[in-house]
Amino acid sequence: MFDxxxxxxxxxxxxxxxxxxxxxxxxxxxxxxxxxxxxxTxLxxxxxxLxxxxxxLAALLxxxxxxxxxxxxxxxSLRYQAYLDTDYYxxxxxxxxxTDLASCQRACSAQKSCAGFxxxxxxxxxFPKQDMQTASPFVGAISALKQIQPKRLLQQGxxxxxxxxxxxxxxxxxxxxxxxEIGLRFPSEGAAxxxxxxxxxxxxxxxxxxxxxxxxxxxxxxxxxxxxxAEYSTVLLRYSQVQSxxxxxxxxxxxxxxxxxxxxxxxxxGQVNGLVAAALALEKLGRGRDMLPxxxxxxxxxxxxxxxxxxxxxxxxxxxxVTDSRVQSDxxxxxxxxxFSESLLLSGVSYEDYIxxxxxxxxxxxxxxxxCLEGLEHGQRYxxxxxxxxxxxxxxxxxxxxxxxxxxxxxxxxVRFPGRAYVLAKTDQAALPIETVNLSExxxxxxxxxxxxxxxxxxxxxxxxxxxxxxxxxxASDIAEEVWVGSAVLQNELNRDMTTRLPLAEAIxxxxxxxxALSARIAGADPYEDxxxxxxxxxxxxxxxxxxxxxxxxxxxxxxxxxxxxxGVEVTLVSNANAVLGKAVSDATxxxxxxxxxxxxxxxxxxxxxxxxxxxxxxxxxSLKDAAFDLSDRGVEGRPAPGRVDVFLATxxxxxxxxxxxxxxxxxxxxxxxAIEGLPLTAILTRPDGVEYSRHLSAGDKAGxxxxxxxxxxxxxxxxxxxDVMSDVKAPALASRQIxxxxxxxxxxxxxxxxxxxxxxxxxxxxxxxxxxxxxFGAPGAGLGIDGDLxxxxxxxxxxxxxxxxxxxxxxxxxxxxxxxxxxxxxxxxPASVLSCPRSRPxxxxxxxxxxxxxxxxxxxxxxxxxxxxxxxxxPSWASGRCLTRWWQRAPRRDSS
Numbered sequence: 045m046f047d048x049x050x051x052x053x054x055x056x057x058x059x060x061x062x063x064x065x066x067x068x069x070x071x072x073x074x075x076x077x078x079x080x081x082x083x084x085t086x087l088x089x090x091x092x093x094l095x096x097x098x099x100x101l102a103a104l105l106x107x108x109x110x111x112x113x114x115x116x117x118x119x120x121s122l123r124y125q126a127y128l129d130t131d132y133y134x135x136x137x138x139x140x141x142x143t144d145l146a147s148c149q150r151a152c153s154a155q156k157s158c159a160g161f162x163x164x165x166x167x168x169x170x171f172p173k174q175d176m177q178t179a180s181p182f183v184g185a186i187s188a189l190k191q192i193q194p195k196r197l198l199q200q201g202x203x204x205x206x207x208x209x210x211x212x213x214x215x216x217x218x219x220x221x222x223x224x225e226i227g228l229r230f231p232s233e234g235a236a237x238x239x240x241x242x243x244x245x246x247x248x249x250x251x252x253x254x255x256x257x258x259x260x261x262x263x264x265x266x267x268x269x270x271x272x273x274a275e276y277s278t279v280l281l282r283y284s285q286v287q288s289x290x291x292x293x294x295x296x297x298x299x300x301x302x303x304x305x306x307x308x309x310x311x312x313x314g315q316v317n318g319l320v321a322a323a324l325a326l327e328k329l330g331r332g333r334d335m336l337p338x339x340x341x342x343x344x345x346x347x348x349x350x351x352x353x354x355x356x357x358x359x360x361x362x363x364x365x366v367t368d369s370r371v372q373s374d375x376x377x378x379x380x381x382x383x384f385s386e387s388l389l390l391s392g393v394s395y396e397d398y399i400x401x402x403x404x405x406x407x408x409x410x411x412x413x414x415x416c417l418e419g420l421e422h423g424q425r426y427x428x429x430x431x432x433x434x435x436x437x438x439x440x441x442x443x444x445x446x447x448x449x450x451x452x453x454x455x456x457x458x459v460r461f462p463g464r465a466y467v468l469a470k471t472d473q474a475a476l477p478i479e480t481v482n483l484s485e486x487x488x489x490x491x492x493x494x495x496x497x498x499x500x501x502x503x504x505x506x507x508x509x510x511x512x513x514x515x516x517x518x519x520a521s522d523i524a525e526e527v528w529v530g531s532a533v534l535q536n537e538l539n540r541d542m543t544t545r546l547p548l549a550e551a552i553x554x555x556x557x558x559x560x561a562l563s564a565r566i567a568g569a570d571p572y573e574d575x576x577x578x579x580x581x582x583x584x585x586x587x588x589x590x591x592x593x594x595x596x597x598x599x600x601x602x603x604x605x606x607x608x609x610x611x612g613v614e615v616t617l618v619s620n621a622n623a624v625l626g627k628a629v630s631d632a633t634x635x636x637x638x639x640x641x642x643x644x645x646x647x648x649x650x651x652x653x654x655x656x657x658x659x660x661x662x663x664x665x666x667s668l669k670d671a672a673f674d675l676s677d678r679g680v681e682g683r684p685a686p687g688r689v690d691v692f693l694a695t696x697x698x699x700x701x702x703x704x705x706x707x708x709x710x711x712x713x714x715x716x717x718x719a720i721e722g723l724p725l726t727a728i729l730t731r732p733d734g735v736e737y738s739r740h741l742s743a744g745d746k747a748g749x750x751x752x753x754x755x756x757x758x759x760x761x762x763x764x765x766x767x768d769v770m771s772d773v774k775a776p777a778l779a780s781r782q783i784x785x786x787x788x789x790x791x792x793x794x795x796x797x798x799x800x801x802x803x804x805x806x807x808x809x810x811x812x813x814x815x816x817x818x819x820x821f822g823a824p825g826a827g828l829g830i831d832g833d834l835x836x837x838x839x840x841x842x843x844x845x846x847x848x849x850x851x852x853x854x855x856x857x858x859x860x861x862x863x864x865x866x867x868x869x870x871x872x873x874x875p876a877s878v879l880s881c882p883r884s885r886p887x888x889x890x891x892x893x894x895x896x897x898x899x900x901x902x903x904x905x906x907x908x909x910x911x912x913x914x915x916x917x918x919x920p921s922w923a924s925g926r927c928l929t930r931w932w933q934r935a936p937r938r939d940s941s
Contacts, residue, residue: 118201118216118307120224122153124160124188125266126231131162131182132173140170145186145228148172152190160189186231191268201307204315208303210337215303222300223268230261237266244279253283264301270308270318277301277321281328292329299325312346320351323358332362336440356443364440366430371450373422374481376541378452381416382430387437388415398434398442401426404847422539425451455539457482459564461579462543467604467664468581474548476579478564484536486564486576490528490551493559527555531567557583557663586610586656586664597638601630601656609634616655621648686715689723691769691779699784702762706754706783710769712745719748725778726770727752732763762786792820793828797893815893817869831865832893 137158140151145163148170152158160176163169166184176189205216235243244259260276277298284294302325305318319342323335339355342348359365368383388395388410395408395415403426406419420426430446458481468474480486528551534544552560560583565576585605591598597617601610615636617625625645628636643651656664692711700706708727712720725742737760742750754767762785768777800812817825837860840849 117198118205118220119193119198119304120220121193121198123191123193123223123268124149124227125191126186126188126228127179128186128231128233129181129183130179130187130234131185132160132176132187133178133180134159134173134175137172137174140172142168143170144168149188149228152188158190160187162187186228188228188231197308204307207341208306208338211334215299218296219300219303219307222297223304226261227265230265232262232266235259235262237263240266241272244275248279253279253286257283268308270305270310270314273301273305273308274314274317274321277305277318277325281321281325284328295325295328299329316342316346316348316351319345320354323354327358332358336363359443364436364438364442366442366446366448369448369450371452372416373453374455374458376455376539377418378420378422379416379418380420380426380428380450380452381411381414382448383414384436385413386440387413389435389437393435395434398431400429400431420452422452422454425449455481457566457569459483459486459566460577461562461564467587468548468583474552474583475545476548476562476581477543478532478534478546478577478579479541479543480534480536481541482536482538483534483542483566485531485533485567487567488528488530488532488546489526489563489565490548491526491561491563492555493525493561527551527560532564552583555583557585557661559583559665582664584662584664586613586658586662588654588656588664588666590654590666590668592643594640596640597643597651597654599628599630599636599638599654599656601634601636610658612658614657616657617642617651618653618655619645619648620650620652623648625649625651686713688714689720689771689778690714690717691725693767693769693779693781695767695781695783699786699788700756701787702756702760702785703758704756706752706756706767708752708754708767708781710742710750710752710779712748712750721745721748723748723771725750726773727754728768728770728773728777729754730766730768731761732765733761737765756785760785793825794818794820795825795893813893815869826869828869829865830867830869830893831863834862834864836860836862 137155140148143151145165148161148163151170152161152172155172157174158172159174161170161172162182163171163186164182164184165186176187179187208216232240240259240263244256244263247253247256247259256279257276260272260279264272264276280294280301281298284291284298287294299322302318302320302322305321306315307318309315309318319338323338323342326332326335326338335358336355339351339358342351343355363385365385366382367385370381370383372379372381390410393410395410396406399406399408399417401417403419406417409416409418417428427447427449430442430448432442432445434442460479462477462479468476478486530551532544532546535542546562548562560581562579562581563576564579565571566574569576585603587602587604587607589600589602591600599615601613601615602608603610609630609632611630611632611634613630613634613636615628615630617627617638619625625642626638628638630636645651651668653668654666656666690713692713694709696707706729710725710727712723712725714720722745727740727742729737729739731737737756738754740752740754742752744750765783765785767781767783769779770777794817796816798814800814815830817828819825838851840851842848842850
């Protein structure tokens with residue numbers, strides 16, 4: 045009972061601690077008379093408890109907020125200078141028992157009047173003090189002086205933290221906690237600050253990093269100086285290299301120490317020291333990519349040779365760079381693919397501008413992290429240069445040119461059969477096409493499969509597919525029978541896909557109809573690495589096609605030689621379990637039908653194959669396991685089947701002005717496209733807002749043809765109208781058509797334009813643009829106001845200089861715009877002075893004049909006129925259609941930059 049009564053109160057009211065201590069040494073009968081006294085003491089202490097309660101709650105709140113989890117202050121607003129085995133005399137604010145050092149710190153931090161505290165580690169007692177007067181030795185005690193950080197330092201930390209916005213908030217929170225906890229983690233052992241620094245530096249120079257950390261950690265905790273934070277980070281990172289355990293923890297603290305050095309450094313050089321220390325720690329933590337922006341920030345603050353060298357090394361190892369390159373030479377169009385460390389931009393960048401090759405016509409295509417070059421040739425050696433500045437997808441770019449040399453070798457020998465067609469008519473001209481690359485001869489082997497093994501071949505995945513070596517061995521021993529072995533001489537051109545027709549008349553001359561597999565292999569090749577190609581085919585004159593529907597399975601049998609129907613052919617439907625589902629005989633049109641129930645089986649009863657047998661001489665089959673061929677995507681689906689009445693609508697125009705009449709022609713036909721006469725029709729015209737505008741009944745028809753005249757008033761709303769033609773106004777429309785009603789004006793003006801001084805135009809001069817305006821009905825366009833826009837943009841290529849590019853690849857391509865106007869045309873022409881040609885690089889000038897005669901029936905007419913310039917220096921003039929100047933001093937050379 046006493047335990048439950050006193051335990052919570054002794055924490056909040058230290059005065060009760062002595063009473064609790066006394067009752068533990070008493071026997072129970074002796075203690076009973078003291079119960080009333082104890083209750084009186086508790087009631088007397090309640091005001092003290094209520095007074096201490098806000099302090100406890102504040103301490104708990106401080107404990108919750110002390111470790112930020114989101115972006116907060118960069119530097120703690122207060123810190124503690126701790127001293128080991130030291131007690132301080134001073135006024136105690138209160139005493140806290142059964143507590144720990146961290147709670148003692150939070151209790152002091154929560155009280156503005158607290159100047160520090162003393163903590164007895166033996167008794168776990170905390171004594172926050174109003175002032176810390178005189179220090180005295182006390183074994184087992186830790187005393188800490190609270191230091192309020194200057195406001196200027198806190199503001200500086202906030203500004204520096206914004207510069208580190210590229211780091212996640214967790215990194216800044218890590219630095220915050222390290223600065224907050226280091227004071228109590230490494231209390232001073234009594235040495236002076238200068239002695240600590242000297243001892244730490246001596247130990248570090250002697251290679252004793254562990255001993256150096258003992259003194260440097262105390263110095264940092266005592267002084268909170270930026271330079272000591274950076275030195276502490278360096279030694280801590282070096283010591284982590286020889287630690288047997290806890291390496292990652294030491295490197296994390298080294299990273300936090302480097303950030304704290306940067307946040308506190310008063311000078312630019314001190315900031316760079318802190319950033320370099322943090323970057324080195326990031327590399328050891330396996331975050332080499334994150335050290336790049338840290339080092340770039342250091343270079344921006346104060347460029348130094350050591351920092352620049354470190355940044356270059358980091359970019360080489362972790363930045364945007366080339367990681368691999370490979371040649372794809374086995375395709376008809378070889379490719380050279382360069383792999384980068386990051387993904388590339390898929391649009392908005394012309395990567396050809398960043399590649400230097402000794403040839404033209406190469407196209408660069410970004411594919412994820414690869415940049416693939418096409419337009420290369422087999423048997424050639426290429427040296428390409430990826431230029432500095434080539435951009436990546438994350439904003440980084442190559443820091444220097446990268447030169448790669450590759451040889452595009454010849455294509456590897458290959459053989460394949462095109463397509464999966466497997467029906468071969470048995471004629472004297474029987475042949476199969478074969479595609480080869482860099483081969484002059486192939487080995488051939490022909491094998492026959494019995495009709496009983498056909499379904500097994502399909503179920504085992506052999507039919508219609510190439511066979512691997514182990515499949516081929518099983519196929520040859522258990523399923524097929526070898527009937528012919530030979531070779532074929534092929535036509536061959538280096539590195540080109542060659543198609544050769546293999547005549548099979550001799551090989552199949554004495555063979556019966558059936559299923560065959562022709563294998564082609566490269567002579568001398570390893571069959572396990574290159575098994576060759578296999579072409580399945582059926583030697584037959586029966587062509588089969590099927591169509592499945594709700595009314596069953598329909599089979600059509602025709603001759604392959606003459607495409608005529610094959611009557612009297614026995615057609616068998618076989619299931620997955622190799623059971624006969626049904627049989628039918630084709631009629632005079634070659635048609636056979638199977639009931640719907642036979643085609644609805646599941647599992648082993650599902651239809652798998654159709655077999656066709658014409659007496660003893662011919663045989664064919666068709667697999668039902670392959671996907672059906674859908675003709676709807678080939679544009680042959682046609683229009684929906686009409687109902688009993690089909691109406692065709694046609695209007696004389698698609699757009700009308702208000703006040704005009706819409707003329708409509710309607711034709712009525714039945715399901716067989718025969719005219720329906722005497723059918724009354726109603727034409728309903730609906731406005732854009734869905735309100736019915738007018739309704740017209742047909743006056744009669746001629747051979748099912750009707751004509752409607754639908755007037756539109758001058759005040760009719762503009763927009764898209766709808767015309768519905770109905771026979772029953774309560775039923776859906778038989779046909780509908782959309783009609784546009786707008787205020788549009790036809791063209792009335794035409795122009796001709798030319799540059800009068802095109803032959804003598806020089807850079808810096810003004811082009812004389814001549815415009816001849818006329819009305820479309822023939823009269824000259826006199827008295828018309830002329831204005832327009834001019835746009836001048838740089839170009840990199842010229843039509844008369846193919847293969848040349850002008851200007852730097854990374855130069856800005858800003859365009860210039862100008863406006864002209866205020867003149868009128870005379871009865872003949874209108875001369876105008878337009879934009880001057882600059883003296884920089886080749887330019888293209890585009891002119892857009894506008895003219896309006898002021899009539900309400902006229903509209904603005906636009907066209908594009910292009911001016912031309914000649915070079916100021918001796919040399920060729922540029923073609924008409926470009927306003928261009930030469931910018932180079934010497935003769936142009938290919939791929940100049």
